[in-house]
Amino acid sequence: xxxxxxxxxxxxxxxxxxxxxxxxxxxxxxxxxxxxxxxxxxxxxxxxxxxxxxxxxxxxxxxxxxxxxxxxxxxxxxxxxxxxxxxxxxxxxxxxxxxxxxxxxxxxxxxxxxxxxxxxxxxxxxxxxxxxxxxxxxxxxxxxxxxxxxxxxxxxxxxxxxxxxxxxxxxxxxxxxxxxxxxxxxxxxxxxxxxxxxxxxxxxxxxxxxxxxxxxxxxxxxxxxxxxxxxxxxxxxxxxxxxxxxxxxxxxxxxxxxxxxxxxxxxxxxxxxxxxxxxxxxxxxxxxxxxxxxxxxxxxxxxxxxxxxxxxxxxxxxxxxxxxxxxxxxxxxxxxxxxxxxxxxxxxxxxxxxxxxxxxxxxxxxxxxxxxxxxxxxxxxxxxxxxxxxxxxxxxxxxx
Numbered sequence: 001x002x003x004x005x006x007x008x009x010x011x012x013x014x015x016x017x018x019x020x021x022x023x024x025x026x027x028x029x030x031x032x033x034x035x036x037x038x039x040x041x042x043x044x045x046x047x048x049x050x051x052x053x054x055x056x057x058x059x060x061x062x063x064x065x066x067x068x069x070x071x072x073x074x075x076x077x078x079x080x081x082x083x084x085x086x087x088x089x090x091x092x093x094x095x096x097x098x099x100x101x102x103x104x105x106x107x108x109x110x111x112x113x114x115x116x117x118x119x120x121x122x123x124x125x126x127x128x129x130x131x132x133x134x135x136x137x138x139x140x141x142x143x144x145x146x147x148x149x150x151x152x153x154x155x156x157x158x159x160x161x162x163x164x165x166x167x168x169x170x171x172x173x174x175x176x177x178x179x180x181x182x183x184x185x186x187x188x189x190x191x192x193x194x195x196x197x198x199x200x201x202x203x204x205x206x207x208x209x210x211x212x213x214x215x216x217x218x219x220x221x222x223x224x225x226x227x228x229x230x231x232x233x234x235x236x237x238x239x240x241x242x243x244x245x246x247x248x249x250x251x252x253x254x255x256x257x258x259x260x261x262x263x264x265x266x267x268x269x270x271x272x273x274x275x276x277x278x279x280x281x282x283x284x285x286x287x288x289x290x291x292x293x294x295x296x297x298x299x300x301x302x303x304x305x306x307x308x309x310x311x312x313x314x315x316x317x318x319x320x321x322x323x324x325x326x327x328x329x330x331x332x333x334x335x336x337x338x339x340x341x342x343x344x345x346x347x348x349x350x351x352x353x354x355x356x357x358x359x360x361x362x363x364x365x366x367x368x369x370x371x372x373x374x375x376x377x378x379x380x381x382x383x384x385x386x387x388x389x390x391x392x393x394x395x396x397x398x399x400x
Contacts, residue, residue, distance in 0.1 A: 004277040007310070007344050010286070013272045014311055017288045018318030021244045022173040029162055032154050035172035036215060036320055041148035041158075044165045046138035050100040053077075055133040058092040058114060058121055059105035062130045069123045077102065092121065101134055108133035151322040153215070175217040176244040176319040180207050181234060183224045183251040183260060184299060202367060203249045203304050207297070210308045211247065213399035214316045219243060226257040235263045239289045244319050246292055247312065250299025253283045260296055261285060269294050279343045280364035281307040286315075293319070300364035306346045309376055313398055328378065331356045331394040337386045339379040348373035349394065356394050374400045 005013070024038040053059065059077065075093040077083045083093050083102040095101065095108060110133060113125040141147060147161050148154075154172070162170060182204045188194050190201055201223055208218045219242065224231050231251070238246045251260035264271060264287055273286035280303035285296030293315055297304040314324040334357040339345055348370040350357045356377050361369045378393035379386060386392065 004275045004282070005273065007276055007278050010273045010276040010284075011311070011314060014286045015314060015318055015324050017270075017272055017286065017293055018315055018324070019291075020319060020321030021176060021291070022320045024171045025174050026169050026171055029159055029168055029170050032170050032172055033156060033159060034215065035154050035175075036322060037148060037150060037152050037154055037158075038171040038173050040146045040150050041162050041165065041167060041170075043141040043143050043145045043147055045143045047140040047142075047164070048135055048137060051103075051137050052135040053095045053097055053099050053101050053108045053133065054135050055095075055108050055110040056097050057095060057108050057110040057133065058123075059083075059095045059101050059108050060092045060123075060128075061089075061105055062107040062128050062132065064090055065107070065109060065123050065125065065128050067124065067126050070120055071123070073117065073119055073121055094118075106130040106134075151320075173215075173320050173322075175215055176316055177242065178211050178216045178218045178245045178247060179238045179243045180204060180211070180218060180221040180247045180249070181224060181238065181260075182207075182222075182249040182299075183226065183231065185226045185257070187223060187250075189223075202301055203297075203299065206301065207247060207249055207304060207308055210305070210399065211245075211312060211316065214313055215320065216245070216316055224251075226251070226259060228259045228262065231259040232263040232266055235260070235269075236267050239267065239269075239292050239294075241290065241292070243292055245312075245315060246294045247297060247308075248295070249297045249304050252285050252296040252298060264294060264296070277343050278310075279340050279345045281310075281346065282343070284311060286311060298364070301367040302348065302361070302364040302370060305348065305370060306376055309395060309397060310346055326395055328393040328395050330391050331377075333358070333377075333386055333388055333390045333392055335388050337377075337379065337390075337392075339382045339386055341383040342381065344381055345379040346376045347379060349375060349377040351375055351394050351396065356392060373397075 071092045074091045075083050077095045077099040079096050079098040087104050115122040148158050187201045188198050204221050208221050248260045251258045269287040269289045271287040283298050284307050287294045297307050317324045332355050334355040337358045347358045359369050375396040
């Protein structure tokens with residue numbers, strides 16, 4: 001019996017099949033949340049573009065202010081206005097938060113340190129330093145600085161930054177197109193009341209939304225009964241060039257009615273990975289036909305969930321033309337955890353305050369235990385229990 005590849009070996013073989021299929025497309029900035037930007041966003045001017053007041057108060061010359069100093073208020077600067085006059089010694093102007101500090105002043109004293117006078121103001125503070133309560137021009141970024149790097153996934157803060165430098169339309173990567181096929185005679189529609197020996201189709205909506213959260217466009221989903229001819233027909237249809245990635249769920253184990261694996265061979269899918277030394281997800285299959293990558297996920301829901309992250313997500317990133325390296329982080333275990341003595345384990349877990357808790361489970365069919373989880377822990381192969389405080393790798397779900 002051939003030894004199964006390690007996860008690292010299987011992932012390397014997987015990524016060798018993947019080529020970028022995403023192209024760039026231009027879209028309105030406010031519609032681009034969750035998309036991957038295809039260009040650098042740069043500052044079109046210094047940020048902030050002027051010395052900006054951080055407080056409501058009075059713009060002054062720092063050297064002129066002492067406790068008890070009284071000054072004539074010679075003007076007012078609100079946000080969106082300027083004060084361009086030259087002010088005499090021992091005078092000041094009232095200023096609002098966000099307003100430009102006149103060039104003849106070098107500090108701002110907030111209202112709370114004054115008597116808040118209108119014509120004359122008395123300062124109730126000691127010596128102040130130049131620059132007090134001023135957000136200096138250009139301290140955040142200089143004109144031409146890169147504010148958002150190429151291949152950044154766009155979130156609302158990025159939208160705001162882009163808008164601040166005059167971007168109203170933005171170049172993003174197109175979404176990889178995905179078809180999802182689930183299988184099994186025992187599986188019925190979500191809206192159907194199942195018989196005692198049946199289960200509702202949880203895998204289809206889970207995998208559809210998982211890949212959508214990774215930045216894909218899921219163009220079709222279908223459920224297939226355990227029929228070889230029908231399965232082959234559906235696989236052939238999915239591999240006709242309409243999608244970049246075909247994801248199947250179930251039907252890849254050694255059972256007589258597991259038809260996805262045999263249909264892949266029948267229709268000429270070039271298989272690069274067939275089984276991996278991991279738990280859960282040992283039967284996973286990866287291959288390619290023409291330009292379409294094929295990912296066969298196990299039918300148990302926890303296996304499907306884990307493998308969609310550790311294989312599906314790198315595939316998607318490769319199709320997008322960005323780094324396929326996943327953002328694993330080293331974390332401490334919150335409590336003692338039992339690994340697998342023969343395989344690397346990817347367990348749904350809860351990461352909180354920099355520590356990882358791996359909930360009790362009853363195997364890869366135990367979907368309920370994933371409810372509070374927000375990522376996967378990578379537990380090394382070991383015959384000994386992993387003690388509290390042991391370092392493990394943590395991968396946040398792409399949708400968290």
